[in-house]
Amino acid sequence: MDRIPILNLKPQLAALRAEIQAAMDEVLDATAFINGPAVRAFEASAAQYLGVKHAVGLNSGTDALVIGLRALGIGPGDEVITSPFSFFATAESISTVGATPVFVDIDGESFNIDVSLIEAAITERTKAILPVHLFGRPAEMEALLSLANKHNLVVLEDCAQSIGARYDGDGDGARHQTGSLGDAGAFSFFPTKNLGAYGDGGLLVTDRDDVAQTARKLSNHGSIERYRNEILGYNSRLDSLQAAVLNVKLPHLDAWNEGRRAVAGRYNELLGDIPGVVTPQITPGHVFHQYTVRLAGVDPAGGRDAVVERMAAAGVSAMVYYPLPQDELPVYAGRFPACPVSHRLGAEVLSLPIWPELDGETQSRVASALAAAL
Numbered sequence: 001m002d003r004i005p006i007l008n009l010k011p012q013l014a015a016l017r018a019e020i021q022a023a024m025d026e027v028l029d030a031t032a033f034i035n036g037p038a039v040r041a042f043e044a045s046a047a048q049y050l051g052v053k054h055a056v057g058l059n060s061g062t063d064a065l066v067i068g069l070r071a072l073g074i075g076p077g078d079e080v081i082t083s084p085f086s087f088f089a090t091a092e093s094i095s096t097v098g099a100t101p102v103f104v105d106i107d108g109e110s111f112n113i114d115v116s117l118i119e120a121a122i123t124e125r126t127k128a129i130l131p132v133h134l135f136g137r138p139a140e141m142e143a144l145l146s147l148a149n150k151h152n153l154v155v156l157e158d159c160a161q162s163i164g165a166r167y168d169g170d171g172d173g174a175r176h177q178t179g180s181l182g183d184a185g186a187f188s189f190f191p192t193k194n195l196g197a198y199g200d201g202g203l204l205v206t207d208r209d210d211v212a213q214t215a216r217k218l219s220n221h222g223s224i225e226r227y228r229n230e231i232l233g234y235n236s237r238l239d240s241l242q243a244a245v246l247n248v249k250l251p252h253l254d255a256w257n258e259g260r261r262a263v264a265g266r267y268n269e270l271l272g273d274i275p276g277v278v279t280p281q282i283t284p285g286h287v288f289h290q291y292t293v294r295l296a297g298v299d300p301a302g303g304r305d306a307v308v309e310r311m312a313a314a315g316v317s318a319m320v321y322y323p324l325p326q327d328e329l330p331v332y333a334g335r336f337p338a339c340p341v342s343h344r345l346g347a348e349v350l351s352l353p354i355w356p357e358l359d360g361e362t363q364s365r366v367a368s369a370l371a372a373a374l
């Protein structure tokens, strides 16, 4: 039997190959490789889709975080409150701009920052909150934004895993895209993301004219007008070939995210009765970049890793996002107070194969392999 990968991008490629090749050919024929029409078209349609005034194409999601922080005026001496339970780019961006990450522990059910713990972490140096919508589930933005408002803090959303996710803060049924809720939102088009390019890519979105203007300047060596460099910036632009791919893919994103939610629903049914497996809630607007369960009963010293190995031996890939919370990575080790929930989840989480076209039969094999491995 075929090995089941953690992600399979081939069905999507097969469905769109001709269209993507034509879009790439158009870029080649125009020889407009940097800041060409494909980039401008993608920025316009992404801004419209996300419901924001400005979208600035960048080189990666990491750059979107770095440039977003700088465009929001965050720098040396500032503290930025964030979640410990994320990919390292989140905290790395804060350190890269010279600010200090302040890790506030997560809520064990949602894997997102526990908003009830934020206020106690605010000091006179706190300038920003950087929530992560981890695994595609929107963070508790309503309470977070009201705290930010109260303490005069800016909010940069890390939407690398949440493109297309909607948040309904006041429960009135009107849902808003993640990235459109705070002062700015940072997106990644790394190939494995829900909207993936065929290389690196990123986007910063905002309703604020000043932030968009500074971000565009920073992305282009600190200049808007050619050879009039005003500040120290970066070379960070969305590549035209990547924009061409994204232009073809964006109209399909909502359907793909619906596919992911359906996969998550089937997993919840298949796994719901396995003792010790805690399945994720399927909250409104969640786009399941990852489908991640908690193995509540395993030995924290390696029990989960043994399950991963047994599943691999049975031909099923499972991954661990993330074994070490950011505050415990070698780069920061010993510098920050412990975050117990995030530490415990680092030993318990397990992400199963997920992609929009994943079929029920394959999911049953995954579920059986997990049950057997336990």
Ligand SMILES: Cc1ncc(COP(=O)(O)O)c(C=O)c1O
Pocket (backbone or CB within 6 Å): 060, 061, 062, 063, 086, 087, 089, 090, 132, 158, 160, 161, 187, 188, 189, 190, 200, 201, 202
């Ligand atoms: C939560 C999170 N933030 C930031 C990033 C950085 O994005 P990129 O890889 O495009 O730089 C990623 C993904 O890689 C991510 O998962």
